[in-house]
Amino acid sequence: MKTSAKFYHAGCPVCLAAESAVVNYLDRSKVDLEIVHLGDAKGRVAEAEKAGVKSVPALVIDGQALHLNFGADIAVLR
Amino acid sequence: MKTSAKFYHAGCPVCLAAESAVVNYLDRSKVDLEIVHLGDAKGRVAEAEKAGVKSVPALVIDGQALHLNFGADIAVLR
Numbered sequence: 001m002k003t004s005a006k007f008y009h010a011g012c013p014v015c016l017a018a019e020s021a022v023v024n025y026l027d028r029s030k031v032d033l034e035i036v037h038l039g040d041a042k043g044r045v046a047e048a049e050k051a052g053v054k055s056v057p058a059l060v061i062d063g064q065a066l067h068l069n070f071g072a073d074i075a076v077l078r
Numbered sequence: 079m080k081t082s083a084k085f086y087h088a089g090c091p092v093c094l095a096a097e098s099a100v101v102n103y104l105d106r107s108k109v110d111l112e113i114v115h116l117g118d119a120k121g122r123v124a125e126a127e128k129a130g131v132k133s134v135p136a137l138v139i140d141g142q143a144l145h146l147n148f149g150a151d152i153a154v155l156r
Contacts, residue, residue: 003103005103017142018144020140021137021139021140021142021144024108024140025081025083025104025105025108025109025139026103026104026105027103027104027105027106027107028105029105030102030103031103059099061099061103062098062099062102064095064099065147066096066099066146066147067145067146067147067148068144068145068146069143069144069145070145
């Protein structure tokens with residue numbers, strides 16, 4: 001069974017660089033990936049925070065929030 | 079052609095959690111992954127720093143250093 005993962009970002013340059021690695025190299029045979037732009041989907045900031053996301057870009061996978069470098073604090077996206 | 083990637087860590091709890099995600103979900107059909115424990119391989123700290131690694135755990139892929147959460151500053155590993 002595939003695991004589901006969410007990549008949260010805000011369109012920042014650091015976000016785009018990280019997104020490229022995630023999109024290119026995550027094993028899609030094991031992972032269903034959803035990409036969420038929190039600048040466009042402000043209604044989902046709370047969901048990201050609940051998953052442990054403190055900043056973007058971040059990948060939530062297997063219940064773990066992995067912050068990939070630092071683009072922006074999630075507080076500025078609320 | 080596969081790209082090569084290096085996952086640098088230092089055995090810290092944050093490192094192990096990130097390593098689990100990297101090992102489980104990186105697409106090995108596209109990536110040759112090497113895992114480097116900088117506590118055991120101090121001679122490779124300079125190589126990691128040259129690749130842009132500021133802290134561990136970090137994944138260097140396509141010439142990009144992706145810091146995955148924060149376990150330890152690379153300075154303490156020199």
